[in-house]
Amino acid sequence: MSKPEFRSLSPAVWRASTVLFDSIDDFTSRKERLFDGYTYGVTGTPTTREFEARVAALEGAEHCVAAPSGQAALCLVALALVSAGDHVLIADSAYGPLRTFARDYLQRLGVHVETFEPTAGGEIASSFRPNTKLLFMESPGSITMEMQDIPAIVRVAKAAGVVTVLDNSWASPMGFQAIDIGIDVVVEAASKLLSGHSDVLLGTVATNDRLLYERFRTTQSVLGQAVSPDDCFLAMRGMDTLELRYEHQTAAALQVATELAEHQSVREVLFPPRLGDRAHARWATSFRGGGCVLSFVPRFQDRSSIHAFFNALQVFAIGASWGGTHSLAAFYPAAEQMRRVHCAVQEGIVRLSVGTDSASKLVTDLKQALACAAR
């Protein structure tokens, strides 16, 4: 039962598998309301809609579909839009499980998948074929942080009728307004910065294109990609502090990156907002903010030094997901980078997610752990 007379600052959590209808006519015509109303719990309740509307507003998009995780959102986009015989381009630095899905599943279904150089710009047009349907970007890319020239790629893709998709999880809509720059579909792993507390798995797909939105909603429904209203609630509670967290975490990440770049045990820091980074100019041209994730290549690559470094960390916990209030560290061995077709870094990489700890506390922790590794 609704309680319209009750008002509160927090959104209500509506849980439902069954949606009730006023009449049997409303029931039999329920599919007509798939895109703008409620039909069945799988496609959402008012809590899901509220979350989707808030994300759409942040992205500057008309429409948004929530998915059970960031990876689910990426797969949803592909499955909604490609058919056997289509050609799909994916930046070689995109999130690993997306590349695995494309290689092991889309290809099995007859889709031609090609990865491209993750620093690509407008010259990507030479890879377009008459059947190129979709182009996936992630910029900066997972772990290795290469940046694509997004405005240039958007220009040539539009001219060729190729749909552009950006995984914008690193900068989030706080740091990059993808829709504004002309991206057709923007995906967020809302598990990261948007929800912000490492306790929720959620993804979002936003677009201004009504037809694309309808394809995404239909696919989400058919695949049964239900999203928990409780998780939407938690994500919205996180989003209340997004701006504060984002400002702190991105500033602290820049400070950590700057100090690490000076350290004798560090070969290279990979963090585009840092002056001197390989991708800094590209980042500065179209991004209005950074991210809280950075990587670095340690000079020590042997197993025992890597272990000594991670065992010595006291503030950073060891873990993979990122964007939350807790600072995290992870290691990606050289073999993972070398498996890629296009990868400038061929060594083991440490990835850090900067949480809400102070930069000085994090730098102290890293310095003492680097000293342990050097011993």
Ligand SMILES: Cc1ncc(COP(=O)(O)O)c(C=O)c1O
């Ligand atoms: C850039 C990026 N995109 C997508 C994902 C997938 O998000 P989720 O963990 O919610 O599936 C991740 C997760 O690490 C990620 O780093």
